[in-house]
Amino acid sequence: MCGIVGVVSNAPVNQLLYDALLLLQHRGQDAAGIVTLLERKFFMHKAKGMVRDVFRTRNMRGLPGDVGLGQVRYPTAGNAYSEEEAQPFYVNAPFGIVLVHNGNLTNAHALRAELFSTDHRHTNTESDSEVLLNVLAHELDRATRGRLLDSATLFEAVRNTQRRLRGSYAVVALIAGHGLLAFRDPYGIRPLAMGRNADGTVMVASESVALEGSGHVFERNIAPGEAVFIDLQGQVHAEQCADAPTLNPCIFEFVYLARPDSVLDGISVYQARLNLGETLAKRVVSTVPPSEIDVIIPIPESSRPSATQLAHLLGVPYREGFVKNRYVGRTFIMPGQGVRKKSVRQKLNVIASEFKGRNVLLVDDSIVRGTTSREIVQMARDAGARKVYLASAAPPVRYPNVYGIDMPTKDELVAHDRTVEEIRELIGCDALIYQDVDAMKRAIGSLNPKLDGFDASCFDGVYVTGDIDTEAISRMNGNRPRIEETGEDSSRLALPNLAE
Numbered sequence: 001m002c003g004i005v006g007v008v009s010n011a012p013v014n015q016l017l018y019d020a021l022l023l024l025q026h027r028g029q030d031a032a033g034i035v036t037l038l039e040r041k042f043f044m045h046k047a048k049g050m051v052r053d054v055f056r057t058r059n060m061r062g063l064p065g066d067v068g069l070g071q072v073r074y075p076t077a078g079n080a081y082s083e084e085e086a087q088p089f090y091v092n093a094p095f096g097i098v099l100v101h102n103g104n105l106t107n108a109h110a111l112r113a114e115l116f117s118t119d120h121r122h123t124n125t126e127s128d129s130e131v132l133l134n135v136l137a138h139e140l141d142r143a144t145r146g147r148l149l150d151s152a153t154l155f156e157a158v159r160n161t162q163r164r165l166r167g168s169y170a171v172v173a174l175i176a177g178h179g180l181l182a183f184r185d186p187y188g189i190r191p192l193a194m195g196r197n198a199d200g201t202v203m204v205a206s207e208s209v210a211l212e213g214s215g216h217v218f219e220r221n222i223a224p225g226e227a228v229f230i231d232l233q234g235q236v237h238a239e240q241c242a243d244a245p246t247l248n249p250c251i252f253e254f255v256y257l258a259r260p261d262s263v264l265d266g267i268s269v270y271q272a273r274l275n276l277g278e279t280l281a282k283r284v285v286s287t288v289p290p291s292e293i294d295v296i297i298p299i300p301e302s303s304r305p306s307a308t309q310l311a312h313l314l315g316v317p318y319r320e321g322f323v324k325n326r327y328v329g330r331t332f333i334m335p336g337q338g339v340r341k342k343s344v345r346q347k348l349n350v351i352a353s354e355f356k357g358r359n360v361l362l363v364d365d366s367i368v369r370g371t372t373s374r375e376i377v378q379m380a381r382d383a384g385a386r387k388v389y390l391a392s393a394a395p396p397v398r399y400p401n402v403y404g405i406d407m408p409t410k411d412e413l414v415a416h417d418r419t420v421e422e423i424r425e426l427i428g429c430d431a432l433i434y435q436d437v438d439a440m441k442r443a444i445g446s447l448n449p450k451l452d453g454f455d456a457s458c459f460d461g462v463y464v465t466g467d468i469d470t471e472a473i474s475r476m477n478g479n480r481p482r483i484e485e486t487g488e489d490s491s492r493l494a495l496p497n498l499a500e
Helices: 014-023 057-061 108-119 128-143 151-164 208-212 251-257 269-285 304-314 337-347 371-382 420-427 437-445 470-477
Strands: 003-008 031-038 041-048 067-073 089-091 097-105 167-175 179-184 193-196 202-205 217-221 226-231 236-240 295-298 322-324 348-350 359-364 387-392 431-434
Touching (some): 003 014, 003 226, 014 057, 014 067, 014 202, 014 208, 067 167, 089 128, 097 108, 128 167, 151 179, 151 226, 151 236, 193 208, 202 208, 251 269, 251 437, 269 304, 269 359, 269 431, 295 304, 304 359, 337 371, 420 431
Parallel strands (some): 359 387, 387 431
Antiparallel strands (some): 003 067, 031 067, 089 097, 167 179, 193 202, 226 236
């Protein structure tokens, strides 16, 4: 999962891109990059690290131009430590193209072989985004042979590109001397929105918060399978390029990934999380009588809306029992359990008075490995809690995600091939309550009846692209980001705080 942004303006865009990437920082903290276009020349700066660390004054001065794009990276394929795999990616032909990509191609392996043997194009990294760029460049070259590049030929190239790609992708590409291209996969798995400000600047970005927070008015979402071309004069051209598009956004965006102040595909992320708390309340009542719960405490941060709604409906006091240190390294996919356990203690501190002598219901947005949950339950006990119940606003995560979220392999998922009771014993809580899959879909889907459904594959094992089997998952697991044993993990899921 990454955050992407593109801008066409009549004034310098370097600061605007920087500000938008800060608003998307929760979507990736491993690397950041910006490219601007002045006349027909690209200016690029990218490096590993957070936006505030990657871009200094000298770097910003080296990014002139009124058109540009940027990305914050959270690696889901390739090498997490390679500077070369930071985006944007660039090819010099045809025209000169730079590209940023949010998502994950499920057929990247086959496409890479196809590019070499049939298209005669070279890729130099393990990134699926470089594969996507070269497929687009090849199709653009074919579409413009003997023809001028206009919106019709551009959309023809996108149409042929989409016929070759599988998986999830929200893409922003800059074509030297022509303009900005954005398109989305035919299922709309990853989000992409468009807006503009009073001076005519047009922006596309992963989340509406990047538009609104940088002074733009949200206009609409880019539809599944749709391509939008913004020429250098700021004129917007759009066309549906997929054969049979459907809107099936990733439900984990609403559960956890997106900022609560964003609206994705017509759904308020904050309201979605409130609704999850409402449906979770029914599950809690059937497991633990509210009279046996003294206090409800969220595990910061994404679970707060669900926990507040749950407390309101059960008539149980809501309290903050954990204080987060926002300046500690992440834990979710750290290399060793010992390091992960230590980091949980470092990043969360307990307010002991909220636990001592009480039956406590902890609320989390989701439970993935279970390691962090086990440690937090123990922290509550150490603080003097009589009983510790744990509720998850999401259902059990039983299956790997292949569309751009670096979920562990199935054997690392605490819920894979385990009953709820077996998970409860591993985590060490007195009761464990999960959200129901269908209830989750109804709670969020009711906020936009126009949706065709969701990709909820990590919960229900149904992969909406229809091309995923055990062999495909094994192959993609082999291309998961390489994390060095001594490396400091900085992925989005490791520390759920920047989205709040």
